[in-house]
Structure formats: structure tokens, C-alpha cells
Amino acid sequence: MRQQSSGKPVYLSGSHPDRLFLHFFMRQLAAILFADMTGYTALMQEDEHLARQKRKRLKEVLEPTIAFHNGRILQYYGDGSLSIFSSAIDSVTCAISIQQLLKQEPVVDLRMGIHTGDITIEDEAIYGDGVNLASRIESLAVPGGIFVSEKVYDEIKNQSGISTREMGYFELKNVKQPIRVFAISNKGLTVPTREEVKGKTKQPGNRLAVLPFVNMSADPENEYFSDGITEELLNALTRVDGLQVTSRTSAFAFKGKNTDIRDIAIQLNVDKVLEGSVRKAGNKVRITAQLINAADGYHIWSENYDRNLTDIFQVQDEISGIIANKLRENLTPVQKATQLVKPSTNNVTAYTHYLKGLHFWNKLTPADCHKAIECFEQAIALEPDYAQAYAMTAAAYSYLGATGQVLPDRAFQIVNQFADKALSLNDSISEGHAAKASVYLFYDWKWADAYQSLKKAIELNPGNVEAYELLGFYYVTMGQKALAVKIMEYAEEKDPLSPIVSQTLGNMYVFAERYDDAILQADKLLEVNPQMRRAIELKAWSIGMKGDWDIALELFKEYQQLTNHPLKGLMGMGVAYGKLGQRDKALDIISKMELRQQQEPDSVIDADLAAVWYGLGDTDKAFHYLNQCIDKRMGPVSYYLEYPVYKGVKTDPRYELLRKRIGV
Secondary structure (H helix, E strand, O other): OOOOOOOOOEEOOOOOOOOOOOOOEEEEEEEEEEEEEOOHHHHHHHOHHHHHHHHHHHHHHHHHHHHHOOEEEEEEOOOEEEEEEOOHHHHHHHHHHHHHHOOOOOOOOEEEEEEEEEEEEEOOEEEOHHHHHHHHHHHHOOOOOEEEEHHHHHHHOOOOOOOEEEEEEEOOOOOOOOEEEEEEOOOOOOOOOHHHHHOOOOOOOOEEEEOOOEEOOOOHHHHHHHHHHHHHHHHHHOOOOOOEEOOHHHHHOOOOOOOOHHHHHHHHOOOEEEEEEEEEEOOEEEEEEEEEEOOOOEEEEEEEEEEEHHHHHHHHHHHHHHHHHHOHHHOOOOOOOOOOOOOOOOOHHHHHHHHHHHHHHOOOOHHHHHHHHHHHHHHHHHOOOOHHHHHHHHHHHHHHHHOOOOOHHHHHHHHHHHHHHHHHHOOOOHHHHHHHHHHHHHHHOOHHHHHHHHHHHHHHOOOOHHHHHHHHHHHHHOOOHHHHHHHHHHHHHHOOOOHHHHHHHHHHHHHOOOHHHHHHHHHHHHHHOOOOHHHHHHHHHHHHHHOOHHHHHHHHHHHHHOOOOOOOOOHHHHHHHHHOOOHHHHHHHHHHHHHHHHHOOOOOOHHHHHHHHHHOOOHHHHHHHHHHHHHOOOOOHHHHOOOHHHHHHHHOHHHHHHHHHOOO
16 A cells, blocks of 8 residues: 555555564655556556566666665555665665666666655554655655655765756655755766656646846946846746746845746746846936746746836836736636725935835845835934834834833833834834844743734735744744744745745744754755854754764854854854863853943843853753843743753742743
8 A cells, every 4th residue: 555645554464454474664855766667557558568577677676776775665555665764875876776776677767756754554554744755755756766855965065976957846745845856976877857757747827936137227326226126026026916026135144146937936936037137327217127937037028117116116116016917827716906006205315215225224234224124214304104114213223122122111112112103103014014023032021912013014915024034033032842833834835045044943943842954954055055053053052052062162163153252153052062071161251242242232141141151051041041031021032941951940949930030
């Protein structure tokens, strides 16, 4: 019996669920290989002798090859087989050997799919989502081909003898999230086009990427203007019912690159791409836009607009409306005839300052965040009722307050003031509701209000990835870590190339104690940027909490060196020293932290001190500093308490007192 859906068992060869047998139960992590002979049923009807001959040859190749590569055949099911391996590398090299052998006469056309995951073998049946997923990936493959999941790819990508080609994301039956699939492309193997494979899958609805519009202006300073126009169009299109729009960060990852549209579509899991250019000169603007079908590069629509800057919102609305109409055939049956782009201000100069602020805001550094605030405040000075500018000022101060760059009481007082002003002017701005939610989460600790604000923010803009991150924070604080993981997996689906989303998802895996998944997220980030501090720190905590604090310590040292400051980034090192029993070194870290507190009185490092003292086993000192965090309204304390490294704290009666102090 072959796997039918997630959670149902596959019975091993010669078994039957009604048979009496001794009870046997085993759970393990395995590489699962499904192999399926194609055209077998039809061949049986045309030439039964040849069909049986090919099936016999298949078994003669499978059994010794799988045994040679340390695998085990668990089941034959007519024209196919299910095998497991303890190593993903072994499973792939085995699959390559099998396909190459089966190219010899008599040729046997075989599809193969491989995935790694937890399986449960109970009595003579094999269970697990991993089995279901491997089966789905195999059904996606083509004769003579081998398809593997992203988890398998992560294990084999550095193997010189294995070549791969990314096929992109696919929606598979009984699998909730789109799955990223790779084809093994060694010599002799069949590698199909994405279009050949897409016919086998559940077809997605309209998925669109809005690529950064190219700045064609003579002045490179106008880059912020073309970026801003792109972002405004992207936000408008997220309001179209039934249209799924890739978030800004992932789309902007292709800025300045000459990447083939088809490759962009594979990486972003979209079927349509909007691209264009902006030329700004004085009070005139020319916008060129084209909608492209990603599969074949066909231009569905293109248009040029020559307008005055005062008409900029009208142009944006016109482009958005045309895109919605062009894709209408696959959208929800009833479309609301709403205006997608509403003028945020009549003052073009204020709007220009606002776009410049967005340009700095999206750089995601504290220094650029301060520059963004200056631009938003200039926009407000020119247009005192500019709701979007108030909302983004609130968002910027929330970032500075939550990361300890500005004292929480000062930062969140401003966030509250500006978010309230934005919502009083226009309560349909998603960023205003998200900023208000950040006050509830990080300062006021009004959890129910935070949840309602985040629901509203996401309802108004389903592409507001920052709101998903805050919602993940909320779920962790409430102890609902599986939901935190789920919401960030969804955010990563919307914004697959965002390093912040990937890192936040990695952190959610840590909270859920899924350390191997967290390490995979960190490795994915480090592949793009080997010196990404957040990714190094994520990997260090994951490895440490798996029990190897020696390796974690080396990673924490690397993380600290990248801060380029002798007194910053020390918490991980201090905890690792404490866990390894190197008390003197941990105490030296504490001394450096205290020195930093003296030199930078506006910084809040009580949480760092609490962690290192707890690593040293001094629970009294840890609780002292955790209470200090609460006294200073350092919002993330509710988040820190759920980190697995603090697991032992929960057995102390003082833990419940802390929770009461923050209203959980």
C-alpha cells in the first residue's frame, strides 16, 4: 500500500494491517527515496512479457545499488519502490547510479524523488509527512530524472560530484506550503523545463512580482524616486483581491541585475512580472511599464505615460487598475471597483521627501533610520496632515526603540504620538496600525490590543511583512510557538529572498526547539553573505542549544568581531563561557558589559547581563536583571523569557511573578 496522504501509513512489503505481529516502533530522520517506473500499466496491456522483463531489470538494478550505497528498500509497490538512507548524499549518489544503469538496454524509464524528514516505522508500516512529501516530489519528476527537496539540496550543494538545477517552488497536493524543488543535472539525467513540470501541479492563482523601476533620469539622486514609485505600485496591487504580490525585499533583490525573467519567476514563485522605468526632469515625469508572462517572456501589456508630477498618483492608479484588469480572468469572481491608489498628499515636494525617507528606511540600519526620520519630518513640516509620513515616522522610532538604539520610554512615546496622529488622519494605513501594535507589544504590554492592531494591519495590506514579524513575536510571547513558526513560514513564502524574514523564521524555529531547521535557515543566509552577523548568531544559538557550546563559542566570537567594537555583541560569548564552566572569562564579559553601560547610558543591556548570569548558574542575578528590563520597559523581555536557553527559569516561582508584571 502506497502513501495516500500525510499521516497515513505505508505498509512494508508482504504485510497487511490485519496481520498479527509483534509490536515494533522506531522513529528516525531519514532520506526517503521514491522510485516509480513510468508507463508500466500501459506497457502491461500492450506487451506483458516486456513489461515483466523491465520490472525484473529494475529490481536487479535497485537491490544491489541501494545496498551498496547503505540504503534499505522498505517496500515494492507494483511498478515502484520506497527506500530509506541515513545520508542524503548517499541517497542522491545512489539515485544517479540507478538512472545511469537504467539507460542501458533494456531501458527502464524511472522517476525518482528524494526528501529528508522524520519517519516513524511501527510494526510493518512507515508513517510521516516526509514520506508523503518524497512521494509528491517523485510524482513531479520526469522519466530519467531525479527531483529533490530543498532540505536534500542543502545537504548536497557542496558535493563536487553532484550537479543541480533549481526548478523553483511548486504547490503539491496535500502539502500546505509551496515546496522548492531541485533537479539533479548530472550527465545522462533528464532535466525538464519548468513549464513541462508545472502541468503536473496544482496551478497557483495570479502571482506577481513588481521589479524595481529603473531610474532613467540624468540625476542619479532621483533613484529614490523610481524606487518609491515601484513601492507605491506594489502596495497598491496588494489590495487587489485574488492577486498575490511578492514583497518588496525579494523583488528589490534583483535591482541592478540583468537576471533573466524566467529565473526571477522561478526564484520568486511567480508567473507574471511588472517592470518599467522612470524618467524625472523638473516637473515632468515619464513612466514606462510592461507586464510580462514569465514562462515565455511575452509582453501582455506595455504603456508609456508622460505627465506632470502633480498627476503622479493618477498614473499609479491607472497602471494598477490596468494590471488588475489584465489579470482579472483568474482573480476572484467579484471585484470591487475601488480606487487602488489614493493621493496621500497634494504637495509634490512633501511627497518627494516622503519617497526619500522610504529610500533610507529600506536600508535597515540605525544610521539610515535616523535619516529616514529626518525626511519624513520634512514631509510633515510641508504637509501637516500627511498621514503616511506620520505612520512611517512611528515605524522608524519603533525600530530604534525595540533594538535599544533609543531609550524605550522616549522612543515609544513618539511612536504612540505619531501612530495615533496617522490613524486619526487616515485609519486605512496598514503601517499606522502596525506601529500602534508595536507600542502595545514592546511598551504597553497590551496583548489583546496588539493582536487586533496586527490583524487590521494585515487585512489592510496582506504584503506588510513587518506586521507578520510582529505577529510572530506576539505568538511566541503567548507560548504559541507553532503558530509563530507558521506565520513566518507564510511570510517567507511572500518574501522568499528577504534576509530579515529568513532570519526571523530561523529564530522562530529556535523558539520551537527545531534547531536543525534553524541551522538550515542560517546556512541559507550565510551562503548569500558569509559575514551576516545575524545569521552567525542564529547558528551559534542553535548549535549551543543542541548541546555543543564549544562550536557555538567560536561562532559567537566571530559574531562579536564583526561588530568592530570591543564592548558590543558579547552576550553569546558570555553565555557560552558560563555553560562551558569558564567562569573567569564569563565574568570578564560581564565587566565589559558594565563598562559599556557606563559609556553609553542610553543603551539598555540588562537582558544581556541577565543571560550571562543565568549561563553562570546565578539565578538570583538573572532575575534581578530581568526585573530591571521590566522596570525600564524593555519590551522584548517577554520574548526573551520564551527562549529555550531560559528553560530552567520556568521552574522558579519568580518566573510567574515576572509574567504577571508584563500582564501575560
